[in-house]
Amino acid sequence: MAQQSTIPAFCLEYWQNKAVEWGQATTLASQQDVCLHLQQLKDFLQEIFQKLQHMNTTAAIKTFPLVGQLLGRLCWNPCVVADEESQRTLLQCLWCLYSAEPQNAIELKANDWIQERVMFQRSREG
DSSP states (O other), rough: OOOOOOOOOHHHHHHHHHHHHTTTTTTTTHHHHHHHHHHHHHHHHHHHHHHHTTTTTTHHHOOTTTTTHHHHHHHHTTHHHHHHHHHHHHHHHHHHOOOOSSSHHHHHHHHHHHHHHHHHHHHHOO
């Protein structure tokens, strides 16, 4: 039996809904919920990374249409990016979506967006 090459849509939807619910984790309740789910989120991000590293940007966006939105929301969550492992995996996922030689408008737009996210992350660190 062939191994399924995509992450089930319900998982992406679940984490997308969580990311929306958490927002920028400005309340104690949202911070506690992030902490409660952080290990599961790290496992999920690692799973996404494993899939994305074998795809080009266009294929990744077509296969996982919500992935950019999810990663973007997580970049704004201080509880997620404060954890070294989740931040590292989050950035690895973003870099998987980056195209060294963009071939179309989707890849160009993805590159611009990724550069903005990475620059923002770096500005928070220093």
